[in-house]
Amino acid sequence: xxxxxxxxxxxxxxxxxxxxxxxxxxxxxxxxxxxxxxxxxxxxxxxxxxxxxxxxxxxxxxxxxxxxxxxxxxxxxxxxxxxxxxxxxxxxxxxxxxxxxxxxxxxxxxxxxxxxxxxxxxxxxxx
Numbered sequence: 001x002x003x004x005x006x007x008x009x010x011x012x013x014x015x016x017x018x019x020x021x022x023x024x025x026x027x028x029x030x031x032x033x034x035x036x037x038x039x040x041x042x043x044x045x046x047x048x049x050x051x052x053x054x055x056x057x058x059x060x061x062x063x064x065x066x067x068x069x070x071x072x073x074x075x076x077x078x079x080x081x082x083x084x085x086x087x088x089x090x091x092x093x094x095x096x097x098x099x100x101x102x103x104x105x106x107x108x109x110x111x112x113x114x115x116x117x118x119x120x121x122x123x124x125x126x127x
Contacts, residue, residue, distance in 0.1 A: 010124055013122075013124060014124060034059060035059050038050060038057070039059075039061070044061060044063060045061055045062060045063050047059065047060045047061075067087065072087065091112075098113075
């Protein structure tokens with residue numbers, strides 16, 4: 001089998017991406033209909049399951065919660081132990097700041113970080 005040219009690969013990828021995008025859009029529309037059909041107005045959060053034609057469908061309803069970190073940090077010392085236990089803290093890497101580190105600072109930070117290659121990102125745009 002002869003290798004495809006870059007032009008052929010680009011055309012094939014664009015076609016596959018269009019099919020993928022449409023499939024994702026179709027699946028999301030179906031998921032929305034299923035979620036609406038199974039929704040229990042008395043249960044805004046949690047899982048609901050139903051069986052139909054040999055399948056078990058489980059819809060998990062969630063409530064998104066966001067924390068005003070600056071406000072929380074300012075009031076942290078006034079919170080009870082029980083109230084402060086409602087919050088989790090997760091360290092995140094600032095890649096721009098990490099890249100600025102040199103010498104002992106870079107070595108000290110590296111102890112806490114593991115790295116591995118991520119999937120490459122491919123962007124194709126008409127020019």
